[in-house]
Amino acid sequence: MLICSTLQLLYVLHICFFLCWSPSRLMFYDADFMKMPFSDNTFDAIFALEATCHAPDVHDCYKEIYRVLKPGQCFAAYEWCITESFDPLNQEHQRIKGEVELGNGLPDIRSVGECLEALQLAGFEVVREKDVAVGSPLPWYFPLDKNQFSLSSFRVTAVGRFITRNMVKTLEFLHLAPEGSQRVQAFLEKAADALVEGGRQHAYKKSLSTKILSL
Numbered sequence: 001m002l003i004c005s006t007l008q009l010l011y012v013l014h015i016c017f018f019l020c021w022s023p024s025r026l027m028f029y030d031a032d033f034m035k036m037p038f039s040d041n042t043f044d045a046i047f048a049l050e051a052t053c054h055a056p057d058v059h060d061c062y063k064e065i066y067r068v069l070k071p072g073q074c075f076a077a078y079e080w081c082i083t084e085s086f087d088p089l090n091q092e093h094q095r096i097k098g099e100v101e102l103g104n105g106l107p108d109i110r111s112v113g114e115c116l117e118a119l120q121l122a123g124f125e126v127v128r129e130k131d132v133a134v135g136s137p138l139p140w141y142f143p144l145d146k147n148q149f150s151l152s153s154f155r156v157t158a159v160g161r162f163i164t165r166n167m168v169k170t171l172e173f174l175h176l177a178p179e180g181s182q183r184v185q186a187f188l189e190k191a192a193d194a195l196v197e198g199g200r201q202h203a204y205k206k207s208l209s210t211k212i213l214s215l
């Protein structure tokens with residue numbers, strides 16, 4: 001069974017279609033992970049990628065996951081968290097965090113400690129936890145950095161963004177894209193820049209970063 005949003009559902013169906021995967025092997029649910037339509041102890045394993053960071057209350061979310069997971073089974077996830085380098089009194093850190101939250105539709109980004117505590121309060125034992133950004137041969141924010149030129153990430157380079165910006169502007173002007181598309185595109189760009197800024201500052205061990213945490 002797979003729980004996912006409508007867009008994810010379309011994406012997964014698309015993949016299944018091309019892989020000629022028998023639909024009878026999979027069941028799709030468009031559901032809210034804060035209140036899942038499953039009875040207790042249903043699943044053998046659960047994973048979440050960059051998803052539970054959107055939960056309005058992380059403890060309630062983990063508790064719900066714990067409820068539907070069979071006893072003794074594993075939940076694996078990676079979260080977006082702020083690191084210990086984040087200084088809540090630093091206005092620059094707050095600005096970067098705010099732009100990441102706005103552009104990615106995130107609630108108040110939680111710290112690693114808050115997530116670990118919430119997991120334990122929900123009933124989990126944390127068997128493995130790692131900041132996968134530390135020691136990575138390439139900075140995680142590299143593909144978002146507009147100053148890097150890459151054909152595979154062309155759309156996020158300065159030239160790629162310029163093209164996208166003007167394309168969205170034209171489509172909105174022609175009423176082929178909904179009103180507000182330009183505004184969305186602008187704050188998504190801002191969020192990408194904020195992620196790069198946050199990541200860079202963490203690299204120098206002085207301030208904010210989003211952190212990818214595997215649990």
Ligand SMILES: C[S@@+](CC[C@H](N)C(=O)[O-])C[C@H]1O[C@@H](n2cnc3c(N)ncnc32)[C@H](O)[C@@H]1O
Pocket residue numbers: 004005006008031032033034048049050051052054055
């Ligand atoms: C950043 S995307 C990650 C998508 C996917 N896991 C991936 O790695 O590509 C976050 C996903 O979380 C889903 N999400 C956010 N809140 C949710 C909720 N309350 N219940 C179920 N899904 C939710 C969104 O629909 C979105 O698809």
